[in-house]
Amino acid sequence: MAQLQVQLNRLTLRNPIMVASGTFGYAREMAAFVDFSKLGGIVPKTVTGEPRIGNPPPRTVETTSGMLNSIGLDNDGIDTFIEKHVPYFAGLNTSLIANIAGRTVADFASMAGKLANLEGIAALELNISCPNVSGGVDFGTNPESARDVVKAVREACPFPVIAKLTPNVTDITKIAAAAAEGGADAVSCVNTFQGMAIDWRKRKPILGNILGGLSGPAIKPLALRCVYQVAKAVEIPVIGIGGIATIDDVLEFLVAGASAVQIGTANFYNPGVSVKLVEQLNEALDAEGCKSVTEIIGTAQQ
Ligand code: SIN
Numbered sequence: 470m471a472q473l474q475v476q477l478n479r480l481t482l483r484n485p486i487m488v489a490s491g492t493f494g495y496a497r498e499m500a501a502f503v504d505f506s507k508l509g510g511i512v513p514k515t516v517t518g519e520p521r522i523g524n525p526p527p528r529t530v531e532t533t534s535g536m537l538n539s540i541g542l543d544n545d546g547i548d549t550f551i552e553k554h555v556p557y558f559a560g561l562n563t564s565l566i567a568n569i570a571g572r573t574v575a576d577f578a579s580m581a582g583k584l585a586n587l588e589g590i591a592a593l594e595l596n597i598s599c600p601n602v603s604g605g606v607d608f609g610t611n612p613e614s615a616r617d618v619v620k621a622v623r624e625a626c627p628f629p630v631i632a633k634l635t636p637n638v639t640d641i642t643k644i645a646a647a648a649a650e651g652g653a654d655a656v657s658c659v660n661t662f663q664g665m666a667i668d669w670r671k672r673k674p675i676l677g678n679i680l681g682g683l684s685g686p687a688i689k690p691l692a693l694r695c696v697y698q699v700a701k702a703v704e705i706p707v708i709g710i711g712g713i714a715t716i717d718d719v720l721e722f723l724v725a726g727a728s729a730v731q732i733g734t735a736n737f738y739n740p741g742v743s744v745k746l747v748e749q750l751n752e753a754l755d756a757e758g759c760k761s762v763t764e765i766i767g768t769a770q771q
Pocket residue numbers: 491515538539540541542543596598599600601602660661682
């Protein structure tokens with residue numbers, strides 16, 4: 470059996486297969502379907518400083534090989550998160566990576582400070598890339614803002630910090646480099662691609678918020694490109710996200726340069742997929758004669 474452990478700077482994962490924010494609830498909802506101890510990590514839904522009711526319905530629509538969502542960061546706010554969910558996380562046998570989104574740098578830092586000494590959290594993922602709320606992508610589209618927010622969070626808490634990047638920029642490598650400069654332990658590549666769906670018969674956009682974020686297999690080649698470019702541009706580890714559903718998808722992202730991956734949309738139709746992928750990763754690495762998963766990371770040739 471190959472060694473599956475990966476090191477993302479200060480964050481150690483038992484294996485490189487994680488589940489992505491917004492596709493796995495707050496973990497508790499998935500306990501009947503998934504043995505958490507088999508996963509590399511869980512990223513629960515984004516939490517904000519104050520409760521949010523989210524965007525008007527419809528909030529999701531299926532598209533060719535994917536889905537659009539415009540949830541609008543619907544959540545109960547950080548205080549409820551700390552009271553209701555963090556104690557549950559503390560009992561889980563996996564790395565729990567809290568995902569936070571703020572309106573300002575101070576907001577991010579304040580949330581990081583509130584979480585700072587709590588048991589049950591292994592790292593923070595900063596959502597600087599939500600396309601569905603006003604200001605959601607602002608930190609992720611401007612290198613200085615990306616650097617400042619990462620730096621502020623690093624100063625506010627002892628946790629490893631991961632910046633979740635948006636692909637909706639001209640050059641994602643510049644944002645990744647800025648996050649690294651701010652002290653990010655890793656970057657997650659990528660959040661959803663902005664898109665829309667129209668019901669032409671009604672002459673109307675389908676989503677209540679008109680625009681949404683596209684995910685699923687439809688975006689895989691686009692996300693893979695981002696991971697490949699970012700992994701070449703920065704020294705910090707990259708976590709690949711975008712349409713990953715099969716073991717070949719996982720291996721493509723690892724070979725492109727991802728040190729770990731997050732499974733997102735596939736959880737909606739197959740909640741057990743991530744555990745299956747861990748098993749299949751072991752088999753695939755054995756078949757390749759690899760003693761460790763690290764032997765395959767970033768091995769794509771020119
Ligand atoms: C949402 O809540 O609208 C999705 C979250 C995200 O894409 O960051």
